[in-house]
Amino acid sequence: MIIGGKDFSRSAHTYIMGILNVTPDSFSDGGKWNQLDQAFYHVEEMLASGMDILDIGGESARPGYTKLSDEEEIARVLPFLEGVKKRFDVPISLDTYKSKVAEAGIWAGADLINDIWGLKYDSKMAQVIAENQVSCCLMHNRVNTEYKSFLPEVISDLQESLEIANKAGIEKDRIMLDPGVGFAKSYEQNLQIINNLEEFTKLGFPVLLGTSRKSVIGLTLDLPVTEREEGTLVTTVMAVEKGCRFVRVHDVEKTRRAILMAEAILQSGTV
Numbered sequence: 081m082i083i084g085g086k087d088f089s090r091s092a093h094t095y096i097m098g099i100l101n102v103t104p105d106s107f108s109d110g111g112k113w114n115q116l117d118q119a120f121y122h123v124e125e126m127l128a129s130g131m132d133i134l135d136i137g138g139e140s141a142r143p144g145y146t147k148l149s150d151e152e153e154i155a156r157v158l159p160f161l162e163g164v165k166k167r168f169d170v171p172i173s174l175d176t177y178k179s180k181v182a183e184a185g186i187w188a189g190a191d192l193i194n195d196i197w198g199l200k201y202d203s204k205m206a207q208v209i210a211e212n213q214v215s216c217c218l219m220h221n222r223v224n225t226e227y228k229s230f231l232p233e234v235i236s237d238l239q240e241s242l243e244i245a246n247k248a249g250i251e252k253d254r255i256m257l258d259p260g261v262g263f264a265k266s267y268e269q270n271l272q273i274i275n276n277l278e279e280f281t282k283l284g285f286p287v288l289l290g291t292s293r294k295s296v297i298g299l300t301l302d303l304p305v306t307e308r309e310e311g312t313l314v315t316t317v318m319a320v321e322k323g324c325r326f327v328r329v330h331d332v333e334k335t336r337r338a339i340l341m342a343e344a345i346l347q348s349g350t351v
Contacts, residue, residue, distance in 0.1 A: 081253055081286050081325075083133060083215045084171030084191030088286070092347065094320045094339050097173060097328040098123075098131035099292065102160045103140045119160055123168055130336035133192070134168075135328060136161055137175035141196055141263075150180040157181070158188050165189035173217065179204035186212045196263065197221050198241035199248075206248035216250060217288055218242070220260035230269055231276055234259060238283065256286040256326060262294045270296040274315055277322035286325035291315040293330060309334065317342045 081088045088095055100119060123134060138157035139148045148156070153176065164172060165188065174190040176182050177197040182205060185193070192215040199206045199218060209216045218241040220234050227233050238257055245255055259273045259280050274296075280287045291297065297311035298304065309331055316327050316335055320342040329335045 081215065081256065083173075086132075086171055088132070088325070093343065094316075094324055095132040095326050096130060096332055096335055096339070097133040097135050097288065097326055098126040098332045099328060099330050100126075100134055100136050100160070100164075101140070102136060102138055102157060116159060116163055120163060120167060123164055123170070126332045127168060127170060129333035131170065131332045133171045133173055133326070134164060135173040135175055135194055136164070136190075137194075138181075139176070150178050153178065153181045154184045158184060161185055161188045161190060177201045177205065179208045183208050183212070186214055190214065192216060194258075195219060196260070198238065199244045200241065206244050206250060209245075209254075210249040213251075213254070215254040215256070216245070217256045217258050218245065219258035219263065219290075221263045223264070225264045225266075227269075230272065231279060234273070235279065235283070238280070242283070242285075252285070256288050257283060258288045258290055258328075261289065261291050261296060267296060267299050270294075271300075274318055277319060277324055281323040287323070288326035288328055289315065289319040289324045290328035292328060313338045321346065 100123060102119060136157055138153045161172060161174065171191040172189060173192040173194045174182065174185040175194040176185065177195050179202045182193045193209055194217040195205060196219045198220060220238050222237055257280060261270050261273050265273065277287065277289065292312050293305050293308045297308040301311050312329065313334060316338050319327050320339055327335060
């Protein structure tokens with residue numbers, strides 16, 4: 081998979097997508113990086129720690145979040161996106177489900193569109209991605225959370241997103257999938273997703289796991305959002321073991337160490 085001119089097709093390796101929330105109300109670090117100087121310093125830190133891709137988000141997706149207009153979201157993210165592009169050599173993912181925001185972001189230098197609705201919220205999103213020949217991450221999400229057969233329906237929903245991408249002309253080697261931990265799923269269902277990640281790799285596209293500091297970890301360990309690092313690292317190791325090619329995280333340095341250790345063990349062979 082090529083993202084921003086960089087090759088992410090190395091076999092048996094899990095790449096790190098670092099999170100930069102430039103929102104005042106993100107669930108884990110709201111307001112911490114929404115000043116330009118602070119954000120650029122944090123990007124530099126994450127790059128030094130081993131980040132491979134930067135994911136910039138301008139609208140929180142936490143429960144009860146405040147939805148922004150296209151214009152508000154563009155005004156919020158573009159200064160950060162343009163500044164990062166100017167200062168650092170790193171592929172940039174823009175976390176948005178709105179085609180106008182995506183288009184403005186692409187013009188400002190975004191290399192990947194991370195759509196939490198898998199191209200299903202905005203009917204123009206797939207066309208924008210295809211016409212601009214950028215990459216995309218298609219996440220599982222849905223309005224109706226009553227499943228008759230949970231895992232098969234999640235996979236079927238993702239296949240619908242892939243069909244939308246195909247019809248729009250998005251190239252296959254520009255697509256990754258995200259099973260959507262924390263979105264339209266109960267606590268038990270989130271655990272089930274993590275335990276069955278290999279089922280998503282069978283779809284034939286790189287899979288991204290995004291569990292960093294999420295409620296599934298907080299509920300399991302009974303810990304606040306500031307103390308979920310170890311739980312996140314466990315899910316990262318499981319992602320490596322089950323063949324995920326990307327993890328989206330807040331804590332890059334410790335994630336990199338966990339990935340390298342897990343990969344060394346898995347690649348050592350068997351007796």
